[in-house]
Amino acid sequence: MNQTLIIAILAAIFLIIVAALIFLVVKFKHGDKTTQNTPAAKEEKELTLQDLIDIAGNPKSDKNDLFAALKIFAASFKIPSKQNGKAPSDAKAYLNFITILASHKNADAKLIALMSNELKKKNPEYVAEIDYYEQLGTSQRKK
Numbered sequence: 295m296n297q298t299l300i301i302a303i304l305a306a307i308f309l310i311i312v313a314a315l316i317f318l319v320v321k322f323k324h325g326d327k328t329t330q331n332t333p334a335a336k337e338e339k340e341l342t343l344q345d346l347i348d349i350a351g352n353p354k355s356d357k358n359d360l361f362a363a364l365k366i367f368a369a370s371f372k373i374p375s376k377q378n379g380k381a382p383s384d385a386k387a388y389l390n391f392i393t394i395l396a397s398h399k400n401a402d403a404k405l406i407a408l409m410s411n412e413l414k415k416k417n418p419e420y421v422a423e424i425d426y427y428e429q430l431g432t433s434q435r436k437k
Contacts, residue, residue: 341366343387350395357400364405367391368412373420381423389420389427396431406432 349355349363373388374381381389392413396406410428414421 341370343367343371343391346371347387347391347394350391350398353399355398355400357402357405360395360398360401360405364395364409364412368409368416373413373417376419381420385420385423389423392424392427393431393434396428397434399435 346363346367349359352359355363371388374385376382376385392409395401395409406428410424413424417424
């Protein structure tokens with residue numbers, strides 16, 4: 295009788311420990327999902343061109359920040375169309391983004407090449423300007 299009681303108590307303790315471990319695992323998995331949804335909520339916020347310029351101009355921005363800014367710029371922004379073969383004055387801000395991103399200390403050749411290719415595909419009438427502003431940015435890096 296004593297052995298049966300001891301086995302029952304040990305089985306109950308074992309079940310309580312297993313239940314506690316399952317509870318902790320479920321809690322931590324749920325907590326990880328919450329933190330993963332937070333960056334997605336930030337990306338859903340509509341960023342302006344000035345926000346992207348601020349990210350690219352921030353010396354503390356890392357390569358991932360620059361890539362995210364480039365991705366948003368390429369997907370959401372198009373340089374205004376030329377009028378009579380000349381770029382309108384509001385196109386200057388878009389082209390400055392290219393210079394600022396290319397001049398950033400954490401922008402590597404791969405990121406700059408990606409920027410060049412994506413923006414040239416989306417803005418074929420600005421190929422020469424994209425090359426010029428990219429070159430301007432990379433030359434500012436060397437200073």
